[in-house]
Amino acid sequence: MGFIIYLSSFSFSEETVRNPNIYPYHVFADKAEKLLFFRPITILYGNNASGKSTVLNIMAAKLQIEGRECATGYENYFAKFVGECSYTLGEDEKGRQLYSIPQISRYIKSEDILYEIKKIQQEQVLREGYIYEHIRRGMSKEQIEQLKNSREMRKRIEILKFAQTKYSNGETTLQLLDDYMExxxxxxxxxxxxxxxxxxxxxxxxKINEMARLLGCQFVISTHSPFMLGTLDAKIYNLDSRELQVVKWTEVENVRYFYDFFKKHKKAFE
Incomplete structure (x- = not known):
C-alpha cells in the first residue's frame, strides 16, 4: 500500500471580530498565513500557547471526527470560526479523488490518554467505562444486566487491573494508542x-512512520518533543512563526535548546 492523503489542505478563517481576544480568533490574529498543506505525516510545532491544540480541535470540529470538542460561550464564536474554515480532500494511492474522511478517523488528545490510564487505576470507573462501551455498541438493557454479573466482565476487569500494575504509564500509553489506531x-x-x-x-x-507507510494512515500531530520531531518522516509547520513556516526539525527552538544545553555540558559526558 502506498501513501494516502485523506486531508490535502485546511484553510482557517480570514474573518475578523471586534474584540481581538475572542477565542479562537485571537490565535490567528497575527498570522499572515492561514493555510496548511498536508503530507502523510504533518507536525504542528510550537511552544506553549502557540495554538497547537486549538488548531487540531478546529480541524476535528470542521471534519466532524470522533474526539472533537465544541467550545461554547457568547454568540458561540468557536462554531462561527469553524464554519468560516474550509478544507480540501486528497487522493488514494491510485490517484483517485476522495470525497470523504474515513469514518473511523479520530482526534486523540494527551488528556484522553491520561484519563484512560486513570480509569484503569479506578476499578469502579473502569467497570462503568466497560459497560458504557457495550451500551454504545447497541447492547440492550437486559444484556447489560447479564453482563454486569458475568464471569466475562469480571475476568476482563481483572486483566485490565493486572495490566496497570504490571506496566508503567508510558507502556500503558503505547498500548492504548495501539488500541485506538486502526x-x-x-x-x-x-x-x-x-x-x-x-x-x-x-x-x-x-510506529507512526510505519502506519503511514504501510497501513494507509495519515497523521497531523502537535508536538515539541525533539525525539518525535527527529524521528517522524514529517512536514513541520512552525506555529510560532507569523507565516506558519515549514522548517527542518533541527531549526526549531526547542530542539536547538536541547542541542545547546548538551553541547554546553559536553565535557560531563567525556
Whole structure:
C-alpha cells in the first residue's frame, strides 16, 4: 500500500471580530498565513500557547471526527470560526479523488490518554467505562444486566487491573494508542508523547512512520518533543512563526535548546 492523503489542505478563517481576544480568533490574529498543506505525516510545532491544540480541535470540529470538542460561550464564536474554515480532500494511492474522511478517523488528545490510564487505576470507573462501551455498541438493557454479573466482565476487569500494575504509564500509553489506531484512517494527535520516556517517544514515532507507510494512515500531530520531531518522516509547520513556516526539525527552538544545553555540558559526558 502506498501513501494516502485523506486531508490535502485546511484553510482557517480570514474573518475578523471586534474584540481581538475572542477565542479562537485571537490565535490567528497575527498570522499572515492561514493555510496548511498536508503530507502523510504533518507536525504542528510550537511552544506553549502557540495554538497547537486549538488548531487540531478546529480541524476535528470542521471534519466532524470522533474526539472533537465544541467550545461554547457568547454568540458561540468557536462554531462561527469553524464554519468560516474550509478544507480540501486528497487522493488514494491510485490517484483517485476522495470525497470523504474515513469514518473511523479520530482526534486523540494527551488528556484522553491520561484519563484512560486513570480509569484503569479506578476499578469502579473502569467497570462503568466497560459497560458504557457495550451500551454504545447497541447492547440492550437486559444484556447489560447479564453482563454486569458475568464471569466475562469480571475476568476482563481483572486483566485490565493486572495490566496497570504490571506496566508503567508510558507502556500503558503505547498500548492504548495501539488500541485506538486502526489502518486506513486520519488521526489528529495532540502531544501523544506525554508520559512517554525518550525511548518510548522514539518508538511511538517509528510506529507512526510505519502506519503511514504501510497501513494507509495519515497523521497531523502537535508536538515539541525533539525525539518525535527527529524521528517522524514529517512536514513541520512552525506555529510560532507569523507565516506558519515549514522548517527542518533541527531549526526549531526547542530542539536547538536541547542541542545547546548538551553541547554546553559536553565535557560531563567525556
Amino acid at each position: 489502518p486506513d484512517s486520519l488521526y489528529l494527535l495532540d502531544e501523544p508523547e506525554v508520559s512517554l520516556s525518550p525511548a518510548n517517544q522514539t518508538l511511538l514515532a517509528e
